Amino acid sequence: MAAKADTAEVCLDDPGCATEQKLYLSLALGYGQRSNPLYDGEELPLILLPEVYYYGENWFFDNGKLGTSWALSEQWHLSLVSQLNSEKGYFQKWFGGNVFQFSQSFTNASISEERIGPMQASVHEISKRPTAVDAGLQLDWFSDNWQVQSNVWQDISNTYQGQHASISVGRYWENAFGRWQFIAKLNWKSAKLIDTYYGIDNNDPFYLRRYNGKPSWQPELRLSWQHPLSERFAVLGFLRYLHLDDAMTDSPLLRTNNITTWFFGVSYRLF
Amino acid sequence: MQSFWLLLALSGMTTQHDLPVNCDANICWDVSPQICVTEQQKQSCQSQLQLHWYSDTAQNTCLYLAEQKLQCWQNVTQGHWKQKLSWENAALTLRSPDNQILLQTELQVLSRKPARRRLSSPWSIF
Numbered sequence: 001m002a003a004k005a006d007t008a009e010v011c012l013d014d015p016g017c018a019t020e021q022k023l024y025l026s027l028a029l030g031y032g033q034r035s036n037p038l039y040d041g042e043e044l045p046l047i048l049l050p051e052v053y054y055y056g057e058n059w060f061f062d063n064g065k066l067g068t069s070w071a072l073s074e075q076w077h078l079s080l081v082s083q084l085n086s087e088k089g090y091f092q093k094w095f096g097g098n099v100f101q102f103s104q105s106f107t108n109a110s111i112s113e114e115r116i117g118p119m120q121a122s123v124h125e126i127s128k129r130p131t132a133v134d135a136g137l138q139l140d141w142f143s144d145n146w147q148v149q150s151n152v153w154q155d156i157s158n159t160y161q162g163q164h165a166s167i168s169v170g171r172y173w174e175n176a177f178g179r180w181q182f183i184a185k186l187n188w189k190s191a192k193l194i195d196t197y198y199g200i201d202n203n204d205p206f207y208l209r210r211y212n213g214k215p216s217w218q219p220e221l222r223l224s225w226q227h228p229l230s231e232r233f234a235v236l237g238f239l240r241y242l243h244l245d246d247a248m249t250d251s252p253l254l255r256t257n258n259i260t261t262w263f264f265g266v267s268y269r270l271f
Numbered sequence: 272m273q274s275f276w277l278l279l280a281l282s283g284m285t286t287q288h289d290l291p292v293n294c295d296a297n298i299c300w301d302v303s304p305q306i307c308v309t310e311q312q313k314q315s316c317q318s319q320l321q322l323h324w325y326s327d328t329a330q331n332t333c334l335y336l337a338e339q340k341l342q343c344w345q346n347v348t349q350g351h352w353k354q355k356l357s358w359e360n361a362a363l364t365l366r367s368p369d370n371q372i373l374l375q376t377e378l379q380v381l382s383r384k385p386a387r388r389r390l391s392s393p394w395s396i397f
Binding site: 015016017018019020028049050051053055060062063064065067069077079081138140142147149170181183222224226236238263 | 387388389390391392393394395396
């Protein structure tokens with residue numbers, strides 16, 4: 001004999017899990033920065049960070065990623081996903097991919113800026129870079145403490161008309177100091193993507209050195225930490241390092257070969 | 272049974288002929304267990320459910336799991352029922368002949384695992 005009703009599910013109090021059909025909204029107040037690899041590019045100060053996610057029965061939204069997911073087995077999940085391409089965030093400070101909102105660009109083309117040098121180009125001098133929307137496939141593999149994730153993305157907004165992909169391996173663990181997550185990730189970005197954002201062509205001022213983008217490989221390391229203080233409060237911190245290869249650093253726009261992001265603060269879960 | 276399962280008896284186990292304790296109402300019962308816990312989500316959960324109801328006055332009652340009638344009693348002041356169930360979330364009710372609910376307890380299936388793993392890293396907006 002069996003009773004007919006929905007199965008109740010319980011989600012352990014873990015930042016890496018979600019109960020279906022429940023909206024999660026948290027805010028973290030603290031301080032951090034995301035560096036900007038561009039000449040005259042502004043660092044992005046991180047003061048108030050949102051975390052928003054919702055997993056329905058058939059679709060999900062998680063920190064800007066919208067998708068639908070199929071469980072191929074207990075360990076394998078295949079998802080169709082879309083999100084804003086994040087490259088524009090280095091050219092425009094208050095970009096939707098940064099904080100879910102758009103505001104005025106600071107990347108208007110201008111020839112009045114002081115020249116940095118003969119081989120370099122300021123972010124203030126170049127033409128406006130496009131806002132792009134990507135869609136793609138994501139394949140996840142989970143075990144108790146490990147997660148492998150691979151993504152393939154295609155521009156669907158007809159802007160840069162290219163692709164990018166990534167594969168990451170994540171390890172979760174818990175100790176007396178809190179919950180930790182370490183992720184090693186390898187990103188690949190197509191020549192068209194690099195060319196659109198970091199290339200210099202005839203749409204840019206004539207006096208800048210021309211650059212045609214090449215495919216780029218970008219390894220990345222991420223370390224995250226969270227220590228619950230109560231049911232709703234937690235202390236958290238994260239550190240991310242993205243290495244940029246010569247396909248990026250050969251661009252006259254680039255002044256560094258890495259992007260670092262860090263934050264330390266206190267989070268409060270509203271829902 | 273497809274998987275490891277664990278039983279939690281939240282109401283406290285009673286022996287077969289003990290009367291419910293701390294019963295101030297005219298009719299009371301003990302139901303045990305009330306939660307069946309699986310290791311993974313959506314696994315079936317099987318356990319032996321037992322209940323004992325007790326009334327001040329003689330009752331004609333029937334026991335239902337969701338809308339499925341399990342057993343009826345005629346003109347008695349107490350009843351006992353015990354059976355192995357493959358259960359999911361459902362209401363266990365004791366009803367009068369006119370289908371009025373005299374007692375109700377929610378049976379639950381819970382999973383020890385998270386409902387699901389997230390497909391983005393926490394705090395990954397930036």
